[in-house]
Amino acid sequence: MHFITAADVRLKPRRKDSHKGDNGRVLVVAGSIDYVGAAYLAGMAAFRSGVDAVVVAAPEKVAWAINCLSPDFITKKFKGDFFTTTAIKEIVEMSKKFDVTLIGNGMGKNVQTLKFAAAVCRKITGFKVVDADAIAAVRLQDVKNTIFTPHHAESDLLLRNSGCSENGVKKVIGTNVILLKGSTDKVISKDKTAYNKTGNAGMTVGGTGDVLAGLAAGILAQEKDLFKSAAAAAYVNGKAGNLLLRKYGWGFTASDLVDKLPVALKRLWGFK
Numbered sequence: 001m002h003f004i005t006a007a008d009v010r011l012k013p014r015r016k017d018s019h020k021g022d023n024g025r026v027l028v029v030a031g032s033i034d035y036v037g038a039a040y041l042a043g044m045a046a047f048r049s050g051v052d053a054v055v056v057a058a059p060e061k062v063a064w065a066i067n068c069l070s071p072d073f074i075t076k077k078f079k080g081d082f083f084t085t086t087a088i089k090e091i092v093e094m095s096k097k098f099d100v101t102l103i104g105n106g107m108g109k110n111v112q113t114l115k116f117a118a119a120v121c122r123k124i125t126g127f128k129v130v131d132a133d134a135i136a137a138v139r140l141q142d143v144k145n146t147i148f149t150p151h152h153a154e155s156d157l158l159l160r161n162s163g164c165s166e167n168g169v170k171k172v173i174g175t176n177v178i179l180l181k182g183s184t185d186k187v188i189s190k191d192k193t194a195y196n197k198t199g200n201a202g203m204t205v206g207g208t209g210d211v212l213a214g215l216a217a218g219i220l221a222q223e224k225d226l227f228k229s230a231a232a233a234a235y236v237n238g239k240a241g242n243l244l245l246r247k248y249g250w251g252f253t254a255s256d257l258v259d260k261l262p263v264a265l266k267r268l269w270g271f272k
Helices: 033-048 060-069 085-095 111-123 132-137 152-161 166-171 208-223 226-248 254-265
Strands: 025-029 053-059 074-078 100-103 128-131 146-149 177-180 185-188 193-196
Touching: 025 033, 025 085, 025 208, 033 053, 033 060, 033 208, 033 254, 053 060, 053 085, 060 074, 074 085, 085 111, 100 111, 100 208, 111 132, 128 132, 128 208, 132 152, 132 208, 146 208, 146 226, 152 166, 152 177, 177 226, 185 226, 193 226, 208 226, 208 254, 226 254
Parallel strands: 025 053, 025 100, 053 074, 100 128, 128 146, 146 177
Antiparallel strands: 177 185, 185 193
C-alpha cells in the first residue's frame, strides 16, 4: 500500500520567461443559481493552484453572481435556457482553448442537467475533471482523460452505472483516474493505486469537495498528468485542512480552505 508523500507530487517549476496562459487555463462549466457557491469555490481553488486563467461558462444569472463574488473570473454568460444542444456545441468548442474543463459543481440532478452534463463530458476529449452532480451522468466507458472526484456514495453510483465493482474497476477505467474522497483518499488508475492520509474530520464542512475538484483541475492544467494531479490535489487539500485545524480547530470553512491552498502548495513548488 503506497501512501502519497510530498516527494511523489512535487510540481513543475514555472519558467521565469513564461507569459499569460503558459501556466494553465481552466474552463468551469457551472449550472444552478441555487448552488453558485460550488462553482465559485471550485474556480477559486483552480486559481489558487497557480493557473493563469479561470473562465466560468454558466447561465446569465449564475455568471453575474460569480462576477459579484470575485473580479478575478471571466464569465461566458448564456442567455435563456443553458441546457441546450446549442450551448453544448459552444462549450465543447470553447474547451479546445483550455487545458482542462471542470464540470459538475452545483449543477443539480434533474433529467435536463444530467443529459447536458453527459453530452459535454462525452464530446470533450481533452482533459476533464468531473465532480458532484455530473458523476451521475456518465459511465467510465463514456469518457477518457478524466479525473473523477466522487465521495463514497457517488463512487458507488459511478461503478454501478459502469457495470463494475470496485474490484473490477481497473478493467473499465481506461485512461481515467478516480480520486475517491474519504478519511483516507484513494487514487485509482488502470495500473496504479495510491492512498492519501492528509486531512481531518473538519473537512466534512460543505464545499471542501468543490475545492478539491477545482484544485485537481488547476494542477492538471499545469502538470498534464492525470494520476499525479489527482494525487497532488488530495495531498495538498488535506495539508491545507490540517493547517486550518491547527489555527481554528473545527471552525473553518471551505473558503478558508481555498485561501490556505497556496501555503500548502509552496513546498511542492520548490519554495522554502
